[in-house]
Amino acid sequence: MPLIRFGVSIEKDLLIKFDRLIKDKKYTNRSEAFRDLIRQELIQEQWQGNHEIAGAVTLIYNHHKRELVNKLMHIQHDFGQVIISSQHIHLDHNNCLEIIAVKGSPKEALRLSDSLKSVKGVKHTTLSMSSVGNGI
Amino acid sequence: MPLIRFGVSIEKDLLIKFDRLIKDKKYTNRSEAFRDLIRQELIQEQWQGNHEIAGAVTLIYNHHKRELVNKLMHIQHDFGQVIISSQHIHLDHNNCLEIIAVKGSPKEALRLSDSLKSVKGVKHTTLSMSSVGNGI
Amino acid sequence: MPLIRFGVSIEKDLLIKFDRLIKDKKYTNRSEAFRDLIRQELIQEQWQGNHEIAGAVTLIYNHHKRELVNKLMHIQHDFGQVIISSQHIHLDHNNCLEIIAVKGSPKEALRLSDSLKSVKGVKHTTLSMSSVGNGI
Amino acid sequence: MPLIRFGVSIEKDLLIKFDRLIKDKKYTNRSEAFRDLIRQELIQEQWQGNHEIAGAVTLIYNHHKRELVNKLMHIQHDFGQVIISSQHIHLDHNNCLEIIAVKGSPKEALRLSDSLKSVKGVKHTTLSMSSVGNGI
Numbered sequence: 001m002p003l004i005r006f007g008v009s010i011e012k013d014l015l016i017k018f019d020r021l022i023k024d025k026k027y028t029n030r031s032e033a034f035r036d037l038i039r040q041e042l043i044q045e046q047w048q049g050n051h052e053i054a055g056a057v058t059l060i061y062n063h064h065k066r067e068l069v070n071k072l073m074h075i076q077h078d079f080g081q082v083i084i085s086s087q088h089i090h091l092d093h094n095n096c097l098e099i100i101a102v103k104g105s106p107k108e109a110l111r112l113s114d115s116l117k118s119v120k121g122v123k124h125t126t127l128s129m130s131s132v133g134n135g136i
Numbered sequence: 137m138p139l140i141r142f143g144v145s146i147e148k149d150l151l152i153k154f155d156r157l158i159k160d161k162k163y164t165n166r167s168e169a170f171r172d173l174i175r176q177e178l179i180q181e182q183w184q185g186n187h188e189i190a191g192a193v194t195l196i197y198n199h200h201k202r203e204l205v206n207k208l209m210h211i212q213h214d215f216g217q218v219i220i221s222s223q224h225i226h227l228d229h230n231n232c233l234e235i236i237a238v239k240g241s242p243k244e245a246l247r248l249s250d251s252l253k254s255v256k257g258v259k260h261t262t263l264s265m266s267s268v269g270n271g272i
Numbered sequence: 273m274p275l276i277r278f279g280v281s282i283e284k285d286l287l288i289k290f291d292r293l294i295k296d297k298k299y300t301n302r303s304e305a306f307r308d309l310i311r312q313e314l315i316q317e318q319w320q321g322n323h324e325i326a327g328a329v330t331l332i333y334n335h336h337k338r339e340l341v342n343k344l345m346h347i348q349h350d351f352g353q354v355i356i357s358s359q360h361i362h363l364d365h366n367n368c369l370e371i372i373a374v375k376g377s378p379k380e381a382l383r384l385s386d387s388l389k390s391v392k393g394v395k396h397t398t399l400s401m402s403s404v405g406n407g408i
Numbered sequence: 409m410p411l412i413r414f415g416v417s418i419e420k421d422l423l424i425k426f427d428r429l430i431k432d433k434k435y436t437n438r439s440e441a442f443r444d445l446i447r448q449e450l451i452q453e454q455w456q457g458n459h460e461i462a463g464a465v466t467l468i469y470n471h472h473k474r475e476l477v478n479k480l481m482h483i484q485h486d487f488g489q490v491i492i493s494s495q496h497i498h499l500d501h502n503n504c505l506e507i508i509a510v511k512g513s514p515k516e517a518l519r520l521s522d523s524l525k526s527v528k529g530v531k532h533t534t535l536s537m538s539s540v541g542n543g544i
Contacts (some may be wrong), residue, residue, distance in 0.1 A: 003179070012272050020186045026254040036253070039260055054233050056194050060272075063481045070478065073471045073504075080498050085357035085373060087223045088494045089237050090189070092486050095269030097178075097190045099235055101225050101357060117172070118162040122177055123272055128194045128262035133231030198344045206342065209335045209368075216362050221493040221509060224358045226349050237493060298526040305446070318525070320533030322454045326497070326505045328466050331447045332535045361462070361509050367541025369534075370506055373497050378437075390434040392435055393543055394445055400466045400534035408531055 033127035039136045045131045047106045056128040057100040058112045064094055072122075075115050076100065082108040093124075103132065154183035171191045175272045183242040192264040193236040193249045200230055208258075211251050212236065218244040230260075239268065301374040319378040319401045328400040329385045337364055347387050348372065353373075354380040355359035367395075375404065401406045447544045455514040455537045464500040464536040465521045466471040472502055473529035480530075483523050484508065503531075511540065 010018070020035070027033040046053050063069050076083055082104040089097040102109045110127070117125040146154070154169070163169040180187050199205050212219055218240040225233040236252075238245045246263070253261040284288070299305040318325050335341050348355055354376040360406070361369040372388075374381045382399070389397040418426070426441070435441040454461050471477050484491055488514040497505040510517045518535070525533040 003251050007223050008417045021175075024250075026250045028254065030461075032254070032256070036260075038211065043260060054196070054227060054266065056262075057193055058192050058266050060269045061192070062269065063485065070471075073477050077498050077501055080501065083498055084225050086235055087221065087235065087359065088496060089220050090488050090491055090493075091190060091237070091239065092269050094490065096481075097237060097239070097266065097269075099192050099223065099237055101223055101233060101235055103225070103227065103233070111183075114162045118164065118168075119169070123269055124172075124179060124266050124429055126192075126264035126266055128264050129453065130194050130196050130233065130260050130262055132227050133196045133198065133233075133474050134228075135260055136264065199342075199349065205345050206335075209341050212367055213335065213362050216365065219362055222360045223495065224360060226355060227351055229352065232345075250283050288463065296522075300521045300526065302528070304482075304528070308532075315532060326499060328464055328507050328536065329532075330464050330496070332462070332538050332541045334541065357499050359493065359494065359507065359509055361492050361511070363462060363511065363540050366541075369509060369511070369538065371464050371495065371509055373495055373507055374507060375497070375499065379515050386434045387431075388450070389521070390436065390440070395541060396444075396451060396538050398464075398536035398538055400536050402466050402468050402505065402534055403530050404499050405468045405505075405531055406469065406500075 002036055011063060039131075042136050043129060043131045046135070047110075050105070050107075052104060052132050053106045053109060053129065054101075054103045055109060055130045056134045057102060057109075058124075058126045058128075059098040059100075059122055060091075060094075060124040061096055061098070061122045062094045063096050068119065071119050072098070072116060075112070075119070079108060079112040079115075081105075082112055100121040109134070110133060163176065172215075173182060177269075178272045179265060179267045182267060182271070184244075186241070187243045187271070188240060188268050189245060190237075190239045190268045191245060191266045193245075193252060194260075194262045194264075195232075195234040195236075195252055195258055196227075196260040197232055197234070197258045198230045199232050204255065204257040207255050208234070208252060211248070211255070215248040215251075217241075218248055252269060275327075277283040281336060283401070290388040311370075311375045311403075315401060315403045317402060318407070320381075322377070323407070324374075324376060324404050325401065326375045326404045327381060327383060327402045329374060329381075330396075330398045331368075331370040331372075331388055331394055332367055332398075333345045333394045334366045335368050340393040341389065341392050344370070344388060347384070347391070350381060351387075353377075356386055426453075442480060447539075450467060450544045451537060454539060454543070455518075458494060458513070458515075459543070460512060461514045461517060461537065462509075462511045462540045463538045465517075465524060466532075466534045466536075467504075467524055467530055468499075468532040469502050469504055469508045470504070471504045475525065476529040478541045479527050480506070483520070483527070487491050487516060487520040487523075489513075490520055505513045 086100040
């Protein structure tokens with residue numbers, strides 16, 4: 001796709017911070033970094049509407065906790081519409097990292113993430129809000 | 137593990153907001169929500185130090201972009217120490233969701249995430265900072 | 273589901289071999305082993321017909337081989353109907369293990385497996401024929 | 409790596425069958441098919457010795473079966489040395505496809521596969537014997 005070039009006005013202070021960020025994040029130029037910021041905004045918008053989204057839910061838990069594994073499994077089967085597959089890493093003898101790939105309704109993905117988070121014994125949950133790749 | 141009970145002083149306004157958050161996030165009580173906040177802080181700390189961490193990097197990209205797939209593959213093999221495995225979802229004929237499970241040095245995980253993000257053609261990247269489960 | 277009990281006639285020699293197999297495979301009794309044999313037959317049948325199946329394709333390849341990674345990616349996107357997700361393990365600096373979860377038409381799964389196998393540079397392929405779990 | 413060319417003597421009947429197989433499997437020539445046969449033999453050998461191997465175990469089970477999910481989880485954590493990660497697919501409301509990527513001792517991988525297979529409620533198990541990519 002052809003690139004369109006245009007000017008941007010920005011305060012000197014803010015530009016210095018932006019350039020430091022670009023360097024830290026290893027971007028090769030300002031345009032690349034700027035495009036990423038716009039995409040990030042578009043994705044936030046998709047997650048607040050009814051667009052199809054994609055993303056990942058991560059869980060950390062101790063699989064020895066009574067009934068925990070069963071509960072997590074039942075919740076996931078209830079959200080079969082929004083879950084594609086999950087990846088399970090045995091971190092050590094007790095702890096598990098589970099990464100659930102989601103695609104579909106943002107509302108359902110958020111409900112899934114909240115449901116898993118509220119299960120007693122789940123130590124930590126994150127929700128990566130990403131996109132199905134169209135419109136960004 | 138036995139639970140210890142203690143009092144917390146908090147402004148009324150802040151408590152109202154906290155209770156709304158608890159309800160939105162489906163927590164059954166304040167203690168559970170409070171424990172999660174503490175764990176979140178501990179994980180932030182682990183990622184800023186040299187503790188072993190776990191987490192996930194998500195990528196969205198169009199696999200038809202020239203040389204993109206090769207570049208992503210080469211970067212991942214250079215970071216073999218911190219990558220456990222990755223999960224690949226074919227979103228549609230063009231777009232891919234790739235979720236990389238990481239475990240090890242937080243610095244290396246951040247470097248991996250930044251390296252992948254800076255590859256031209258990668259539309260979106262997220263980094264889920266989580267934990268190996270000990271000390272939280 | 274209630275278990276039905278019935279008698280089986282079998283040559284002594286064959287039974288001795290069967291019992292040895294049961295011991296090697298750690299079955300707790302003959303019925304359990306016998307049920308597995310029947311299920312195995314049913315699955316073979318599903319893969320020869322038009323029933324929906326599930327399974328896994330594994331690949332071993334050297335990702336440095338010119339164009340190999342791109343070709344494998346393009347083939348997988350052409351078979352989007354039958355692929356759910358794939359798991360990628362970086363075995364060492366050169367070698368990759370890729371495990372593709374498949375669900376759908378047995379003919380398509382076989383075509384996918386054969387297409388990937390015939391790509392120059394793929395060192396080894398296996399196809400695990402399993403089932404979606406119904407009717408076995 | 410340079411290719412070495414040499415002659416092979418083979419019965420006409422067997423060659424006809426071989427050529428039919430090549431066509432069915434979409435190989436572009438006999439040499440490619442022949443190399444695969446040799447690699448297959450080498451991998452069989454690796455799995456009977458003490459060489460490091462890689463592969464995949466697939467399981468089909470009904471996650472509603474009492475205690476089944478817990479048992480499978482506990483077994484997998486006992487075999488942490490040989491398991492890299494696992495991929496979980498929710499086939500429908502009852503049935504699960506779990507694919508476990510293994511790397512390490514062939515004896516341990518076989519013991520893992522047998523242990524999972526013997527759990528009551530597991531409907532089907534397969535073991536894909538593959539390789540870490542070296543020496544084939």
